[in-house]
Amino acid sequence: MRLQKIIVLALIAVFVSLPLVTYAADQKADLTSEQIYEKRMDLYKKVETLTSVPWQYLAAVDTYERGLRRALNDRPKEDGFISIYFSENEWAGSLNPNKQDTHPLSIQMFGGIGLDGDGDGVADRLNDEDVLYTLAHQFEQYGVSEEDFRIALWEKYKRDQSVRIVHGHALVYEKFDRLDLNDHAFPMPLNYNYSYKNTWGDRRGWGGRRIHEGTDIFAGYNVPIRATAYGRVEIKGWNKYGGWRIGIRDLDNIYHYYAHLSGFEKGIEEGSIVAPGDVIGYCGSSGYGKPGTQGKFPPHLHYGMYRDNGRLEWSFDPYPSLKQWERKAYQDRKKKK
Template structure:
């Protein structure tokens, strides 16, 4: 009798845990290309149901995937979709059952969770339920680009988060694919250049500070290339970086290109770029009023800054640069 009870208990435990472990295992087994394919199927299915452009779902999902990687208090997504709802948001703050999947009781307690795949459950870890719930939120604002921006503001209450997510949507709309992971070294390999890991070194001009980037030394007017798919956030002059460009990629990372001698024609704030696109030219501008040049040898200052939904911080770009250079040489 004891053996039968233990066997039954084991069977129950396995039945409860198997869906979760199987889901996690299935996601780990998928290649990056397969994940993109399945995500796109989900986005496009939701577009057909709601008429909301699939790029909007992709943009928010991408932004929040980046948040999950940078915020320690956010768990890793269990499925393919990273859009996050807390238990209180999903089930309702006053709901005594925080794991509630009943759409009726969830609605009664003011939760947002909805059934998106027609199985009668509103599951906070189900990709279709998550997307359908988010689609319902977007529909409450309307279907124009301005409505989308307003919905993002209400969700994040932060202008930078709105701009980053909206930028992601424009990138997806232009290239019509999720497979946008390629990178490029910021200078063509046919030119002579040199660089070392200078991140964190002391700098004195303008007050004591650390060097938030890597200096790549090259001749004047060597073309400077975008290293990733993204949107030009900033173009112009600042007293430290001289003529500079800032580009936001799909990992929520800001790429900072400084000390340029000039910009490529047609590159403006809002421009969408691909890896290898020429955006400007190597120079020695900066450390003074607009137009100041020649206070140091020509080089590109390249910096990378990660956004976590609250603020941004600099991190060492040197490992990425070495990796992109190796990959570029392999392709060559």
């Protein structure tokens, strides 16, 4: 037994002392968006073939963590095509004296999770294929059904909201069967009369002192309200502040809040998958009271945006995004003439 222990320690010492081998991530600077999507899909499909984990599960986690990198200050920007993040302790093992260890055997000895996904004998925490394969291997241990996926997500994030968001991303990818789902639409058709200004942060008095967490777009009753992004309906129903409202989560982990509706579009339910421009409801003046309360203010859409960072969610000013989407809609209309 003592001899075995000496041999193991000797092997560890050898592996830890070997020079660190690193491989530069693929450069994205000169690639088009279409080429980047193609490269990512190639990676997802390759790992799906190796592990049987559906590509949309891998894409959903990658997309979620791409949003986290934008929202968190303690995560570096990804260099490669994959945004999934493992800490040094997770990858190499918390007791591993070499936190940059890339040798699969010594990583395994110290309880790390890092694996060699591209067959080069190196388990590199900054290598796209190694990272994606390591994630898929974790998920594969739970199974490949939808329920197995949700269980694996819980074990990874230990947060119900994160599970819901990532699962929703997977359903969006499953429906559209592609990655280029970043288009947006202005929430009202341009051929209707509407007006708006930046009202985010204004004081509100009804229901207690609070700030206005959105932009009000004034229009007539029953003007169609449209989804601004690809996403999944997380909530639909009555809110005493927002009246009849819908909440949709997009692939940037952003929650889009549509309030004061007069009603909902037929077929739109919690769990519905929507695309930019899909009608989801109609402009109204509902809210500020019990279910059914109408007419306490002029008809308008209250549009809010909330970002999730994996720990909490906060509102941010939607006005710049609305102006950008509106300009794009006018440009697209001119091109069609």
